[in-house]
Amino acid sequence: xxxxxxxxxxxxxxxxxxxxxxxxxxxxxxxxxxxxxxxxxxxxxxxxxxxxxxxxxxxxxxxxxxxxxxxxxxxxxxxxxxxxxxxxxxxxxxxxxxxx
Amino acid sequence: xxxxxxxxxxxxxxxxxxxxxxxxxxxxxxxxxxxxxxxxxxxxxxxxxxxxxxxxxxxxxxxxxxxxxxxxxxxxxxxxxxxxxxxxxxxxxxxxxxxxxxxxxxxxxxxxxxxxxxxxxxxxxxxxxxxxxxxxxxxxxxxxxxxxxxxxxxxxxxxxxxxxxxxxxxxxxxxxxxxxxxxxxxxxxxxxxxxxxxxxxxxxxxxxxxxxxxxxxxxxxxxxxxxxxxxxxxxxxxxxxxxxxxxxxxxxxxxxxxxxxxxxxxxxxxxxxxxxxxxxxxxxxxxxxxxxxxxxxxxxxxxxxxxxxxxxxxxxxxxxxxxxxxxxxxxxxxxxxxxxxxxxxxxxxxxxxxxxxxxxxxxxxxxxxxxxxxxxxxxxxxxxxxxxxxxxxxxxxxxxxxxxxxxxxxxxxxxxxxxxxxxxxxxxxxxxxxxxxxxxxxxxxxxxxxxxxxxxxxxxxxxxxxxxxxxxxxxxxxxxxxxxxxxxxxxxxxxxxxxxxxxxxxxxxxxxxxxxxxxxxxxxxxxxxxxxxxxxxxxxxxxxxxxxxxxxxxxxxxxxxxxxxxxxxxxxxxxxxxxxxxxxxxxxxxxxxxxxxxxxxxxxxxxxxxxxxxxxxxxxxxxxxxxxxxxxxxxxxxxxxxxxxxxxxxxxxxxxxxxxxxxxxxxxxxxxxxxxxxxxxxxxxxxxxxxxxxxxxxxxxxxxxxxxxxxxxxxxxxxxxxxxxx
Numbered sequence: 001x002x003x004x005x006x007x008x009x010x011x012x013x014x015x016x017x018x019x020x021x022x023x024x025x026x027x028x029x030x031x032x033x034x035x036x037x038x039x040x041x042x043x044x045x046x047x048x049x050x051x052x053x054x055x056x057x058x059x060x061x062x063x064x065x066x067x068x069x070x071x072x073x074x075x076x077x078x079x080x081x082x083x084x085x086x087x088x089x090x091x092x093x094x095x096x097x098x099x100x
Numbered sequence: 101x102x103x104x105x106x107x108x109x110x111x112x113x114x115x116x117x118x119x120x121x122x123x124x125x126x127x128x129x130x131x132x133x134x135x136x137x138x139x140x141x142x143x144x145x146x147x148x149x150x151x152x153x154x155x156x157x158x159x160x161x162x163x164x165x166x167x168x169x170x171x172x173x174x175x176x177x178x179x180x181x182x183x184x185x186x187x188x189x190x191x192x193x194x195x196x197x198x199x200x201x202x203x204x205x206x207x208x209x210x211x212x213x214x215x216x217x218x219x220x221x222x223x224x225x226x227x228x229x230x231x232x233x234x235x236x237x238x239x240x241x242x243x244x245x246x247x248x249x250x251x252x253x254x255x256x257x258x259x260x261x262x263x264x265x266x267x268x269x270x271x272x273x274x275x276x277x278x279x280x281x282x283x284x285x286x287x288x289x290x291x292x293x294x295x296x297x298x299x300x301x302x303x304x305x306x307x308x309x310x311x312x313x314x315x316x317x318x319x320x321x322x323x324x325x326x327x328x329x330x331x332x333x334x335x336x337x338x339x340x341x342x343x344x345x346x347x348x349x350x351x352x353x354x355x356x357x358x359x360x361x362x363x364x365x366x367x368x369x370x371x372x373x374x375x376x377x378x379x380x381x382x383x384x385x386x387x388x389x390x391x392x393x394x395x396x397x398x399x400x401x402x403x404x405x406x407x408x409x410x411x412x413x414x415x416x417x418x419x420x421x422x423x424x425x426x427x428x429x430x431x432x433x434x435x436x437x438x439x440x441x442x443x444x445x446x447x448x449x450x451x452x453x454x455x456x457x458x459x460x461x462x463x464x465x466x467x468x469x470x471x472x473x474x475x476x477x478x479x480x481x482x483x484x485x486x487x488x489x490x491x492x493x494x495x496x497x498x499x500x501x502x503x504x505x506x507x508x509x510x511x512x513x514x515x516x517x518x519x520x521x522x523x524x525x526x527x528x529x530x531x532x533x534x535x536x537x538x539x540x541x542x543x544x545x546x547x548x549x550x551x552x553x554x555x556x557x558x559x560x561x562x563x564x565x566x567x568x569x570x571x572x573x574x575x576x577x578x579x580x581x582x583x584x585x586x587x588x589x590x591x592x593x594x595x596x597x598x599x600x601x602x603x604x605x606x607x608x609x610x611x612x613x614x615x616x617x618x619x620x621x622x623x624x625x626x627x628x629x630x631x632x633x634x635x636x637x638x639x640x641x642x643x644x645x646x647x648x649x650x651x652x653x654x655x656x657x658x659x660x661x662x663x664x665x666x667x668x669x670x671x672x673x674x675x676x677x678x679x680x681x682x683x684x685x686x687x688x689x690x691x692x693x694x695x696x697x698x699x700x701x702x703x704x705x706x707x708x709x710x711x712x713x714x715x716x717x718x719x720x721x722x723x724x725x726x727x728x729x730x731x732x733x734x735x736x737x738x739x740x741x742x743x744x745x746x747x748x749x750x751x752x753x754x755x756x757x758x759x760x761x762x763x764x765x766x767x768x769x770x771x772x773x774x775x776x777x778x779x780x781x782x783x784x785x786x787x788x789x790x791x792x793x794x795x796x797x798x799x800x801x802x803x804x805x806x807x808x809x810x811x812x813x814x815x816x817x818x819x820x821x822x823x824x825x826x
Contacts, residue, residue: 022742052731054738055798072806083731090804091797 003031004036017049020057029060036067043068044100053087056080065096076100125425130419137415141408146613149404152315153383153397154366160321160395161311161387164315167205168265168391171282171301174203175225175263179284182211186288189225190294193238195231199299200237202294207271207279208300210241211286214258217294224248253380257283257296261337265391268303268331271493271664278304278332306332310395319399320702326392328352338380340375347371347398351384370401378402457516458483464523466493474687475501475567478655480663482679489515489558490625490678493526498533499567505682506560506579507625509599518556522600526562537575538610543598547575548601557601561594563625567688570615570722580629585685586622590649592621617724620653621684622662629664634673639666651696655683668788696723696759702741704750704770706735709738712755719757725764725826736767736822737766739779739798748772748818759826763807768820775818776811778803 001024002017012035018029045066065075078100080088085096088094178199184192192211201211208230215223217389218279224242231342248254255267271279288294304607310321322337323331328348352354361383369382381404384396432528439448461483469477477490480688491509494501504526508515516689521546529540540562548558561582563574574582574592578599582592598606615621624644632641644733647665653660659681666679700715702708713734722731737755744753758765777799803809808823 021709022706022711022738031459054735054742055801058801059796083728086732087735087801088726090801094232 001028003028005031006021007041008044011044013044013046015017015049019052020050021052021054022056025056027093028057032060032064035064040073042074042076044076044078045076046055047081050081050084050087053084058087058091058093060095061097066077067073074098087098103795114207123427124507128499130332130423132368134412134415134419136345138408138412141411141716142405145405145408147317149381149399150361150383152370153368153381153399154361156315156321156397157383157385158364160323160397161385163306163309164393165387165389166394167301167303167306168282171201171205171299172263174199174206175282175284175297176516177773179286182286183294183461186294187607188263189213189221190673192227193240194387196227197236197238199231199297200231203299203301204302205305206299207231207277207302210248210298210300211295212242212254212298213295214293215249227272247598251299253281253283254296257285258293261285267329267391269323269329271300276306276609277302280331291571303332306449307335309340311335316399316403318399318403321391321397323395323396324348324351325643326394331393332704336723342371342746343375345375347382347396350382351396360378366822373400390452396602398793408596411670417659442713455510457513460516460520461491464491464520466495469494469496476655476685476687477503477683478659479682480659480680481685482663482675483677484627489519489556490627490680491519491523492623492680492682493523494682494684495527495530497530500533501537501565501567501686502530502562502567503621503682503684503685504562505582505623505625505680506558506633506676507680507693508556508558509723510554510556513556514556518548518558522558522560535573536563536610537573538608539595541575541608544605545602549604552601557655559599559625560595563621565615567686569685570617571718572613572615572617572621573610575610577608580624580626582647583622583645585622585623585653586616586618589645593792599700614718615686615723616720618653618811620655620658621686621687622648623682623684625678627679628666628681630677632668632676633670633681634674638773640667648729653685655685658683662723670780695759696764699754699756701752701754704745704772706742706746706755709741709745713738713743715778716757720764723759723761723764723826727823729764731765732805732825733766736824737768737801740766740768740822743777743798743802744768744770744775744818744820745771750818762825764824764826766822766824768822769819770818771816772818776813776815777820778811 001020003014005012005014007013014032014035016028019023024072045061045064047074061075068075080099088097106264134787135203144439150316178195181198182192182195187194192213196209196211197639200206208228210226213221214226218225224247226240226242226246227238228241229236229238242248256264258265263282266283268278268280268282279300280303281300284293284297284299285293286297299514306323310323310332314320320332320334322344325331328351330344330348333344350369351367356369358367361368364385366383371380371382372378379401381399381401382396385392386392386394409717416681461481465479467480470674477494479494481490481492483490489510490506491508492503492660494503494504506519506522508518508522510518525544526540529543532542541560544560546556548556558577559579560575560577561579563572563582565572574594575597577597581594583589583591593611595609595611597608606740629639629641629644633639643665644662647662648658651661662681665681665771696719697717698710702712716734717730720733725733741753741755748770750770752770754769756767756769758767806822806824808821810821812819812821
C-alpha cells in the first residue's frame, strides 16, 4: 500500500495505491497526517489505484471526514472502483462523502 | 510406382534379352493401339458418310417430290376450268394462261386438242401459254412445222388416257432449260377425249440446288430417269461426263454388287471413278411414285476418310516419338544401371535411417490420456519431409499434469536421438514426481552440454500443473512463450532463459501462476509461426493469436482449427519444419464446480492477515470466482479474523475453506475466550459521521458481505461460520 499526499489548486490530494487492509491501516493513517493537520482545505482522496479496503481503512476515512466536517470542509473520493463502491454502499458511507 | 521400377530393374538384371523383348512389346502395344484407333475412327467416318448421304438423298427427294406435287396440284386445280372452256375454242387461251399463272416453276402450258376436234380451227389446234421477260403470253403454236401429235407425250397420253410425267428434255437456246412436262387428258361433257393438257415445269434450278454446299468438297448429287436419262446434272465442270455415264450405267447394271441400307432403303455401291481412279461411294434411291426417278449421291473415299488420315499421321508421329523416347530411356538406364543401382542402395539406406528417426520421434510421443474431469490435453506433431527435432510430452502423475514441448536445433537422426534423451530425462523426473520444473530443465541442460559435440541445443518449456489447486509451476528454456487462453489469447509471462544445451552452468528459475478453471494453454514450436506460403511469407504470431482467439477451447478441436488455419495460409507450399502443437484445457469438473476443502492455520496476530488473504485469493481463483466475489470473501474473512485476534486472546486461529460449487463456506475456529460477534448491535448507518461509534463496523461488513453468519461455542472453541453463495 502506497499513499502520497500533495497540494493541488488549494486542495490536499491523497493518492492511494494498493490494498488498504488491516495491516496497511497504521502506515496509511500516518501517511495521511498532513490531511488531519490541515485547516480550511478541502481534501481529495484519489482511489483510482485503490484495490481493496477493509473496515480499518474505512475507519481512517471516517475519522478524516469527522475532522474535515468539523472545520467546514469537504472530503471528496475520486475514481472509486466497483469493489470499493460495494463496501461504501454496504456501510452507507456513500451518502457521507462527495464523489468526483 | 516404386514397385514397378523395382520389377523392371530386376527384369533387366535377370535376363539380357529382356530388354529387347520389352522394347518389342512396347512397340507392339503402340502399334495395336494405333490400329484399333484407326479402325474405330474409320468406322466412325464411314457411318458419318452414310448419314450424310441419307440426309442428302432424303432432302433431294423431298425437293423433287414437292416440285412434282405442286405441278400436279396446279394441273388438277385448272382441269375443270379447261373442260368448261372446251365448248369455246378461243377461251382455251385464257385457260392456258391461268394454268401457268399461279405456279412459279411452270414455264409453259399447252392444251393440245385432239385432231379435228374443232373443225373450224383446222386439224390441229394448240393454245400455248408461256412466260417471256416476266410477262405471260399465249399463242396458238400448232401448224405445219409443229405437229404435236408426233410428240411422245401426246401419243402416250392418248394411248394410256391417264396423267403422267414425261421424260425431261432440253428446251430453248441460251439458256437451255431442262423441262419436264406433266400431261393430263381432258374430256369434254360427253366424256370424249378432247385434248391433252401439258404443264411444262422448269427443273434447271435443281442442278444447283441439289449441289449447293456439298458436305465433302467433291461429292455431288443428281437425278436420273428410269431409262438413265439425267433429270438434273451436277453443275458444269464438277463432274466429268465419263464419271456420270459410268455411275448411271452402274446403277442400271443389275449384276453389280450393292447393299441396301437403312429403313428408307438406300442402295449403296462402291466403285472406282474411271476419270481419276479414286474409290468412290454411291448412294441412291428411287422415288416411290411416278415418274420413278432416282436421286443419287456420290462421295469419294479420299475425302470421307480425310480426318482419319491426318489424325493417323499425328498418332504415328507421336507413337514414333514415344518409342524413341522409350529406347533412349532404356539405353540410358542400361548404361547407368549399375551406378543407379548402387546410388539407390545408398538412398535406401539414408531413407531407412530417416524412417528410423521418424519412427523414434513418433514413438517417443505420449499416448493420449483419457479426458478426465477438469483436464483435456491434446498434442499434434506434423513432421516435415526431413525429420526435424520437435517433441512434446504430457502425463499425469500424483495429481499433477507434467507437460513439455521442445524444438531441437538440427534434424535427422542426431536430433531424434537427442530428443529421445531429453524425453527420457523428463520421464525419469516424472517417475520420481519431481515438483520443481527448473530442476528438470537444469538436468536436461547439463546432460546436453555434457555430451554435445555437434553443438545442438533445445528450446524447451516444461510445466507442472497441480490439478487440485490449479497451480502451474513452469520453467522455460528459450522456447516460444506458451499462450494462455481465457477470454482472449495472451502470452504466459516467462523469464528469458537460454535454450538448454548452451551453458552447463546456466541457472534456470521456475515461475508460478494459478490457473482459473476454464483456462487453456497453447504451446507450439516455431514451425508454426515460420510456416511459409508460396510467396515465402511467414504465418507469424499475429495470425496464430487471431486463430486462437477465435478458435474453440476444446483442445482437439482447437488443434484442428489451428492446423487448418495454417494450411489455408501455406496452401500447397512444402512444409519445411516440424509443426508441433500442444493444447491443454484446465477446467471445472463435471457439474461446473470445483470442490474445495482446505484448512489454514495462522498465529493470532494481525501480521498474519495478509498471508491468510493471499491463500483465500488463490482458492477463489482456483474455483473460478470473479474478482468482486473474491474481494468480498477476503474482506468478510479479514474482518472476522481481525475481530478474533483483537478480542478472543487465542494463540492460533484455524480457517477452513470449503466449497461445493454453490456456496463458499469459511469456518473460523479458535480456542480463546467465548466471544459472540453476532451479539453486538449493528451500527446505525443513518447517523452523521461524527456521531458514529468506531468499531462494530468490521463485523457489520462481514455480515453484510455474506449470506450466512453464525456463531457457536463447542468443546471450548469459538466456531464462526460464514457462507457466501457463489
